[in-house]
Amino acid sequence: MSGLLAAVDVGGTFIDVVVTNPATGETRIAKVLHRKGDQGNDILAALGGLARQMNAGAADIDAAVVGTTVVTNALLEGALAKTALLTTAGFRDVLEIARMTRPSSYDLHARRAPVVAPRHLRLEVPERRDHHGEVLLPLDEAALDRCIEQLREEKVEAVAVSLLFSFVNPEHERRIREKLAVLGVPVSLSSDVLPVFREYERTTATVLNAATMPVMAQFLSGLQTLKDQGPAKAFIMGSAGGCLTFAEARRFPIKCAMSGPAGGAVGALDLCARHGLGEALTLDIGGTSSDIALLRNGAIPVTDERAIGGYPVAVASAEIETIGAGGGSIAYLDRAGSLKVGPRSAGSTPGPASYGRGGELPTVTDAHVALNRLGVDSMLGGEFPLDREAAVAAIERHIAAPLGVSWQRAAHGILQITTANIVRAIRAMSVERGHDPRGMTLIAFGGAGPLHAVEVARSLAIPRVLIPYFSGVFSAHGILSVDIAYDAQRTWLRELSVINARELAELARDMTGALLARAAEDGFSADDLVIAWSADLRYRGQSHALTVALPSPDAAGLAASRSTFLAEHMLRYGHASATAAVELLNLRLKISRPRTGAGEVGAASANAGAPAGQRDIWLDDAECVVCPVYQRAALPDRWRATGPLVIEQFDAVTVLGHGDVAEVLPGTRALSIRIHPHTV
Incomplete structure (x- = not known):
């Protein structure tokens, strides 16, 4: 090796x-x-x-x-397999009824995402268990055989099975899977995918998992x-x-729905640890979207309340918000003549007009190229030349001329709107959740992250931006240090004060044994694995819960989790009661095998950090400034300079405005930028 x-x-x-x-x-x-x-x-x-x-x-x-x-x-494109659902008799319309909420309170034309399993493919099986998992009605295998024959005639490509109270006792679901084997299609059980209460979310997650199994297999x-x-x-x-x-x-x-963005959050968490950052916001801007996360207390928050393409995905994932704002986001005028940017993207084919691959519509990247923030030889070390004339022409034709403004004003307007869209999303992740971004650091990465980070930070009064060394491929770089992980969760509704320690220990052994068995099948030794517990807690009578760390599945661990819950509830909602009854809703278990990460980025440059050249760029629509252009690989540790300036590297470009101060940090060679509070 x-x-x-x-x-x-x-x-x-x-x-x-x-x-x-x-x-x-x-x-x-x-x-x-x-x-x-x-x-x-x-x-x-x-x-x-x-x-x-x-x-x-x-x-x-x-x-x-x-x-x-x-x-x-x-999920976003609806490119899913033809999927059927087998469920307890009387519950075939759970997916259709949903939560009886409208997708928009005021838009009468808004519609829910189409149900993945249409009604004629949602079949009922006579069977029933109670909330303790005891059989009320045995599984009708003759009826099940008829359902299987119907699915065979329909030529379904995947089957989801979600029975009432299967999260307590999965025997009926497992028997159905045995009999479905004759179809030769992927089968997804709710007791495997999401063994928790709430029928709609559990059934939806199971159906989405089944519908994407052929997609993932391909x-x-x-x-x-x-x-x-x-x-x-x-x-x-x-x-x-x-x-x-x-x-x-x-x-x-379905556990890979936020696969790529999670890598960037992992890399940013490592950067926070290396530089002693308690709280940080991450901004990952790629070609199609922007991903935003809030890192606190040395951890990546995890949520099971996420929607993708209008579908609730109740499987645990990193709490990352995604908006359609990236380098390829297309700028256009709506029917009222207002300038809009995204969420539609030019992608890689045909791509932005400046790519020279047939794209004719102006994008965010074209605005950067037109304003010379992104030079024609800035991408991939000059291996991917850009066409500035095509960028200017696209902006002139589709935006500037119809609005009666200069192309510089139009290009700057595209960037301003993109910044506003990103700022709005960051506010939702921070301010609206009780966190003040003015005391945080913004960690920016992705191919377009450093191009926007300074103006985004200025708009939010964030004092500092941190740009990793491998910023353009930072999500991939973060993935290098990701642990191999297995996770499970189980609904176990109990009031904390009356939990039976023996029953809790038995449940913990069952959950741990199941995950260790899966890890052993993949060739991992139990001696190399790390076990981590967490719990969903809520006040008695509440509908939703907060997920907090559970140091150990015993009385001492529960007491520590209760204290953490009270503090988190106060932070999130502004109040907490030390005397009100607290309930344990779900137990969560993660078993992981730590991997060796990327380590240091390599030796620092021995050069003096002199500029490699200069370029005329527009910092706004009226002023063209001659800016020194630095090559990041040539900047030594503790190098320091004041903007306006441009820093280029193989995978990204950073632009500083008047008064912004950049410094290279030792060890990680991250670029620290102190933001000047006012735009000149």
């Missing part, structure tokens, strides 16, 4: 690839355009090229982790070349901050 590690982030526009030697810190990166259907070959070629630069080959890489948005994109098949000819081991990045084996990802694709 060579000791090399690799990580891949398959985005909507680019595929980011990182190969590193943890022992030396030597790291190589690449970005390739995302060609759907050819991901495996393209990734393998990129890995091979980077490994050869390190005197090795793709097959010499010990392990690779792949982050992907394939599940998210399938994606993994495309990576088979990578697995066969590339690294010794390959994993898929999960949504909750850990990575899954291929077998786990094939079984639970």
